[in-house]
Amino acid sequence: MSGFLILTLSGLVGILGYASVLHATIGLERPRSVVHLLFALWSLILTAYVAAKIGSYRAETPEALVLMRRIETSGSMLLTAVLPWFAAAFLGLKNLRFMQVAITAGCIVVVIANWVLPYGASFNTQPELRPWILPWGERVTDIRALDRGPWYLAGAGLIFFTFAWGVWLALRTRLAGRERRRAATLAACLALALGGDIGNFLVNWGFMQGPHTAEFSFVALVLMLDIELSHERRQFRTRIQGVLDNVPAAVQLKLADGRYMMVNRAYEELFQLTQRSVVGKTDRDLFPAQRAEAARAADQQVLRSLQVHRSEETIVQGGSARIFAVLKFPLMQPDGTADALCCIYTDVTHQRRSEREMDALRRQVWHADRVERTAVLAASLAHEMSQPLTAILSNAQAALRFLAHEEPDLAEVQAILRDVVRDDKRAADVINGLRAMLRRQDAPRERIDIGLCVGGVVDLMHSDCVERGVMVEHSLAPGLIVLADKAQIQQVLLNLLMNANEAMGETSSGSRRLRVSVSATDGSRALVAVRDEGPGIDPEDLERVFDNFYTTKAKGLGMGLAVCRAITEAHGGRLWAERNAGAGVTFAFSLATLPQETMAGPAAAQTAAV
Amino acid sequence: MTSSAHPLIVCVVDDDPSVRIGLARLMRSAGHRVDVYESGEQFLQSVNPKGTACVVLDITMPGMSGLQVQDQMIARAISIPVIALSARDDDETRRLARSLGTRFFLRKPVDDQALLDAIDWVTRGEASPPGAGSAGS
Numbered sequence: 196m197s198g199f200l201i202l203t204l205s206g207l208v209g210i211l212g213y214a215s216v217l218h219a220t221i222g223l224e225r226p227r228s229v230v231h232l233l234f235a236l237w238s239l240i241l242t243a244y245v246a247a248k249i250g251s252y253r254a255e256t257p258e259a260l261v262l263m264r265r266i267e268t269s270g271s272m273l274l275t276a277v278l279p280w281f282a283a284a285f286l287g288l289k290n291l292r293f294m295q296v297a298i299t300a301g302c303i304v305v306v307i308a309n310w311v312l313p314y315g316a317s318f319n320t321q322p323e324l325r326p327w328i329l330p331w332g333e334r335v336t337d338i339r340a341l342d343r344g345p346w347y348l349a350g351a352g353l354i355f356f357t358f359a360w361g362v363w364l365a366l367r368t369r370l371a372g373r374e375r376r377r378a379a380t381l382a383a384c385l386a387l388a389l390g391g392d393i394g395n396f397l398v399n400w401g402f403m404q405g406p407h408t409a410e411f412s413f414v415a416l417v418l419m420l421d422i423e424l425s426h427e428r429r430q431f432r433t434r435i436q437g438v439l440d441n442v443p444a445a446v447q448l449k450l451a452d453g454r455y456m457m458v459n460r461a462y463e464e465l466f467q468l469t470q471r472s473v474v475g476k477t478d479r480d481l482f483p484a485q486r487a488e489a490a491r492a493a494d495q496q497v498l499r500s501l502q503v504h505r506s507e508e509t510i511v512q513g514g515s516a517r518i519f520a521v522l523k524f525p526l527m528q529p530d531g532t533a534d535a536l537c538c539i540y541t542d543v544t545h546q547r548r549s550e551r552e553m554d555a556l557r558r559q560v561w562h563a564d565r566v567e568r569t570a571v572l573a574a575s576l577a578h579e580m581s582q583p584l585t586a587i588l589s590n591a592q593a594a595l596r597f598l599a600h601e602e603p604d605l606a607e608v609q610a611i612l613r614d615v616v617r618d619d620k621r622a623a624d625v626i627n628g629l630r631a632m633l634r635r636q637d638a639p640r641e642r643i644d645i646g647l648c649v650g651g652v653v654d655l656m657h658s659d660c661v662e663r664g665v666m667v668e669h670s671l672a673p674g675l676i677v678l679a680d681k682a683q684i685q686q687v688l689l690n691l692l693m694n695a696n697e698a699m700g701e702t703s704s705g706s707r708r709l710r711v712s713v714s715a716t717d718g719s720r721a722l723v724a725v726r727d728e729g730p731g732i733d734p735e736d737l738e739r740v741f742d743n744f745y746t747t748k749a750k751g752l753g754m755g756l757a758v759c760r761a762i763t764e765a766h767g768g769r770l771w772a773e774r775n776a777g778a779g780v781t782f783a784f785s786l787a788t789l790p791q792e793t794m795a796g797p798a799a800a801q802t803a804a805v
Numbered sequence: 806m807t808s809s810a811h812p813l814i815v816c817v818v819d820d821d822p823s824v825r826i827g828l829a830r831l832m833r834s835a836g837h838r839v840d841v842y843e844s845g846e847q848f849l850q851s852v853n854p855k856g857t858a859c860v861v862l863d864i865t866m867p868g869m870s871g872l873q874v875q876d877q878m879i880a881r882a883i884s885i886p887v888i889a890l891s892a893r894d895d896d897e898t899r900r901l902a903r904s905l906g907t908r909f910f911l912r913k914p915v916d917d918q919a920l921l922d923a924i925d926w927v928t929r930g931e932a933s934p935p936g937a938g939s940a941g942s
Contacts, residue, residue, distance in 0.1 A: 585824050587827070661865055662893075
């Protein structure tokens with residue numbers, strides 16, 4: 196059993212040194228932890244203390260003994276000095292500044308005295324080297340401070356007081372309900388240390404036989420605190436699981452080789468499995484081959500490219516098919532590689548359904564607006580129809596009269612019939628235009644000549660303009676082809692032209708001019724502009740007019756301009772309003788033009804027709 | 806009914822080319838001489854009241870409307886009988902036209918017999934014929 200004490204103490208030095216390095220490393224991680232750094236300091240001081248203790252036990256000269264004891268005493272005083280700072284950080288206490296400074300100052304004074312005194316604080320006179328037989332037969336140098344000086348008592352008293360104060364502080368914090376676990380642990384640790392200290396006291400005064408006990412209780416203190424701090428670090432994982440379990444999306448964490456690390460509760464419910472049954476397994480173990488292969492491929496893509504991957508998946512849950520937005524992303528290491536990946540499933544069924552409903556609603560509103568516009572146009576359309584019909588009737592009746600002449604002029608009759616056919620087509624165009632405007636479904640986009648399309652609407656509005664005494668000037672550049680839904684573009688133009696006509700209703704009859712233009716801008720877009728000379732719009736309202744339900748009229752929904760803007764935006768353009776330099780407002784929008792193709796004769800007329 | 810060629814000219818004023826041509830043809834097929842005008846301004850500028858039997862006048866025209874033409878005719882003391890044609894047929898317009906001296910008010914599309922009868926009445930210089938002059942087709 197010889198050497199038992201020394202061996203044990205050597206082991207303790209190892210443990211304390213390791214604890215110091217460990218907690219220093221942890222304390223230096225971001226965010227920096229003051230508690231861990233102070234704890235590392237404490238362990239370091241203790242390492243030196245116990246090492247010096249070994250030195251004392253093995254001292255072979257009085258000088259060596261004195262030196263070792265000096266180091267020991269410095270260690271125990273520094274230990275005591277750090278305690279108030281550690282306690283404050285560990286328990287989150289704020290106003291201990293006075294005690295911290297007082298205790299630290301007291302310790303420093305004792306340390307200085309320790310190194311100044313001829314034999315250190317422990318010895319008044321040079322100690323004799325006496326052997327000391329420990330109860331189990333081990334033979335060490337007698338290190339007991341049997342010849343105690345006043346500084347020794349001062350130091351011991353300070354240590355005693357500080358540790359006792361620490362216990363009281365921890366208990367008070369615990370009773371106040373703050374940091375309950377930490378406070379309890381610290382109280383126990385410091386009480387233990389105090390016990391060890393008292394043990395030293397008893398040994399030094401000869402009341403107890405055996406080696407000093409302080410170092411053992413100090414090590415116990417370190418171990419307990421180490422366990423407490425580690426426990427708190429492990430708690431972090433539990434906390435994260437707790438957070439994830441309350442996240443509505445299904446979350447899955449996998450290692451790079453495909454093995455499951457962690458899933459949350461939502462994932463368990465979605466795929467009907469438990470975390471326990473899944474951790475450590477791969478997709479191949481859990482899902483059908485096809486699905487597992489697809490998942491694996493997507494995972495590897497994500498890990499290779501280090502990019503976030505988004506997709507959608509339909510999963511049957513509780514008997515109904517639901518749509519999920521799937522987000523896969525790599526979990527990065529500091530060195531830039533990915534060693535794990537995360538997959539999040541979010542239920543977007545409601546959103547998709549809402550989008551579809553919104554789409555249907557939008558179509559309804561656009562259609563309603565189109566019907567409203569067309570209804571307002573009805574009187575003008577009737578007028579437009581009556582012109583060709585008048586011409587046809589007069590022509591046909593004239594033809595009958597010519598044929599009743601004694602020598603009918605057949606050439607004239609032929610000319611008449613040709614005109615009848617032409618006028619009939621004119622009437623048919625009006626009807627077809629009306630039909631298109633009233634159509635419900637969205638038509639596929641087609642190539643249209645925007646100039647001709649706008650011109651067609653201007654023609655439709657002809658009668659309305661005439662009745663209101665509005666003079667229409669148009670400048671429609673030919674040959675500008677855009678990809679558009681013709682009825683929708685016509686709807687926009689109808690809205691703008693009707694608004695312009697109504698705006699100029701109050702203007703003096705001489706200056707009701709409506710200018711409609713289609714022109715090419717910068718080679719790749721066609722600009723359509725409708726300019727009136729009405730009372731205009733206030734500058735602050737120039738954007739507001741496009742709001743839903745904005746109207747200055749007694750009737751009507753006020754959806755017109757909002758719908759127009761939505762239509763132009765759906766076509767890749769934008770509708771805006773600007774005040775004219777003179778009177779009135781110009782509404783304009785631009786559409787991307789397509790390069791002209793050479794098209795063969797009649798087909799060209801068909802597709803580019805109004 | 807066909808009638809022998811009249812010495813006097815019938816004027817047709819309408820902004821729509823197809824309508825102009827159709828009405829002119831109708832007049833010619835009935836043996837009338839026709840002058841066509843595409844606007845009220847043109848008519849007022851070029852008309853020769855002495856040689857004109859009557860004017861078939863469209864009411865709804867851009868620029869100067871039919872009613873404004875009649876106004877001008879009164880102002881310039883051009884006294885030619887007016888037969889008004891309109892796609893729009895409402896009491897207000899009729900009343901206005903009447904007050905400006907319209908002899909007949911016909912609705913488009915116009916029946917040939919009704920128009921030719923109206924021209925005959927007016928050319929013979931008689932006052933409003935028995936029965937309202939508002940025959941339409």
